[in-house]
Amino acid sequence: MTSFPGVGDAMPNIALETTDGGQVRVSDFKGRKLVLFFYPKDSTPGCTTENIDFSALAGAFEAANTALLGISKDSAKKHLNFIAKNDLKAPLATDAEEGGLSDALGIWTEKQNYGRTYMGMVRTTYLVDAEGKIAQVWNKVKVKDHAAQVLEAAKAL
Numbered sequence: 001m002t003s004f005p006g007v008g009d010a011m012p013n014i015a016l017e018t019t020d021g022g023q024v025r026v027s028d029f030k031g032r033k034l035v036l037f038f039y040p041k042d043s044t045p046g047c048t049t050e051n052i053d054f055s056a057l058a059g060a061f062e063a064a065n066t067a068l069l070g071i072s073k074d075s076a077k078k079h080l081n082f083i084a085k086n087d088l089k090a091p092l093a094t095d096a097e098e099g100g101l102s103d104a105l106g107i108w109t110e111k112q113n114y115g116r117t118y119m120g121m122v123r124t125t126y127l128v129d130a131e132g133k134i135a136q137v138w139n140k141v142k143v144k145d146h147a148a149q150v151l152e153a154a155k156a157l
Contacts, residue, residue, distance in 0.1 A: 004106035007137060011036070011128045012104040016069075016093035019076045019083065024069065024093055026132055033066040033135075033154055034128040038095075038107055040121045042074045042082035046143050050123070051088050053147035058089035065130075066154040071095050071102070072121060127153055 005012060011034075015023040026034065037054060039047040054061075054068055061068050068090040074082070079092040095102045102108035102121060111120040123143075127136040127150060136153050138146065 005104070005134060007134050009134050010132055011126065011134050012101060013132070014101040014104055016071060016095050016101060017076055018091070018093055019079045021076065024091075026128060029067050029128070030132060031130050033064070033130055033157055035061065035066055035068050035125060035150055035154060036071060036101075036128065037068070037090075037125040037141075037150075038071045038102055038105075038121055039123050041072060042078050042092075043085070046123070047072070048082075048086060050141075050143045050146065051082070051090060051092075052086055053143070054150075055087070055089035057147050057151050060151055061154060064151065064155045066151075069093055073102070073108070125150055127157065129157060 011026045013025050013027045015025050018024050039050055041047055051070055058068060070090050070092045073096050074094060076094050107122040107124045108119060109122055111118055123141040125138040125141055126134055129135045135157050
């Protein structure tokens with residue numbers, strides 16, 4: 001059985017594609033706390049709510065010296081449309097490459113729905129400390145009140 005990074009481990013420093021065509025890595029945030037929230041798909045009800053909730057608290061995260069980064073497998077173009085449609089404040093990144101960050105964390109995995117098996121993102125949030133180590137993990141996230149819970153943990157870190 002493969003062992004994936006957890007609390008106390010360094011967050012893998014794998015590049016993600018940004019909406020402007022550039023790249024972002026965990027190391028780009030050294031000296032600041034970072035919330036990485038992985039979600040299944042742009043413009044679906046739960047994912048839209050989660051992104052809006054994090055965006056609503058973006059100023060409070062900033063005040064807590066904590067950067068936000070939402071991540072899914074959607075393309076940068078889809079992310080831009082999603083951001084514009086919902087006036088999102090939290091930046092989004094694409095983890096579409098095989099062997100990417102979600103693979104390294106073990107959250108891009110086989111799922112089942114209505115008897116159909118497919119690969120999908122497990123809604124998971126990581127709080128990374130200023131040194132790039134995983135401070136807290138929320139697995140199989142329920143969206144309601146989640147962003148506020150993460151903000152409280154970030155303030156306490």
